[in-house]
Amino acid sequence: MAALVAIAVPAIAAAWDTPSFESYPASVSCEAAKVAPVDLSSHPRAKRFRTMLRLGAASGPNFAGGFTFVSWGCGVACQEFAIVEACTGRVYFPPKVKLNAYHAVTDESEPLDYRLDSRLLILRGSPNDTDETGVFYYEWTGTDLRLISKVLRTWPR
Numbered sequence: 007m008a009a010l011v012a013i014a015v016p017a018i019a020a021a022w023d024t025p026s027f028e029s030y031p032a033s034v035s036c037e038a039a040k041v042a043p044v045d046l047s048s049h050p051r052a053k054r055f056r057t058m059l060r061l062g063a064a065s066g067p068n069f070a071g072g073f074t075f076v077s078w079g080c081g082v083a084c085q086e087f088a089i090v091e092a093c094t095g096r097v098y099f100p101p102k103v104k105l106n107a108y109h110a111v112t113d114e115s116e117p118l119d120y121r122l123d124s125r126l127l128i129l130r131g132s133p134n135d136t137d138e139t140g141v142f143y144y145e146w147t148g149t150d151l152r153l154i155s156k157v158l159r160t161w162p163r
Contacts, residue, residue, distance in 0.1 A: 025155055029126070032072075034123070048094075062076030073092060075087065106133060107135035111130050127151060
């Protein structure tokens with residue numbers, strides 16, 4: 007019985023502490039009609055991914071008010087991404103999270119979840135393809151992603 011309580015209590019506590027989109031609001035600061043061209047000179051890696059950045063940014067803001075979250079494949083069950091400031095075209099490649107490997111996610115969960123009206127990014131899988139797998143919650147600061155919380159888990163095979 008003690009083993010069951012030891013397993014259940016952390017899981018319940020994690021569910022209560024799970025960050026929500028509503029807890030990290032963002033105000034819309036750039037209209038789709040005013041989207042700037044992608045500034046390929048704003049980051050050294052931007053030119054390498056110019057086609058994906060331009061295609062993704064063309065749809066306008068979809069993340070954290072005035073940003074566009076752009077992702078592309080980097081192998082089997084792997085997504086690399088950048089964040090483009092819609093009004094300026096400035097490109098950000100968050101240095102702490104370069105990619106998400108989601109081969110361990112075997113349910114119907116989306117590997118990346120975000121909203122226009124929130125600064126919260128939910129990543130399911132393994133950030134930077136490490137040995138840690140689970141659900142990771144990041145806050146967009148305007149220039150970088152800050153880890154808020156993580157719930158380590160494995161998915162059934």
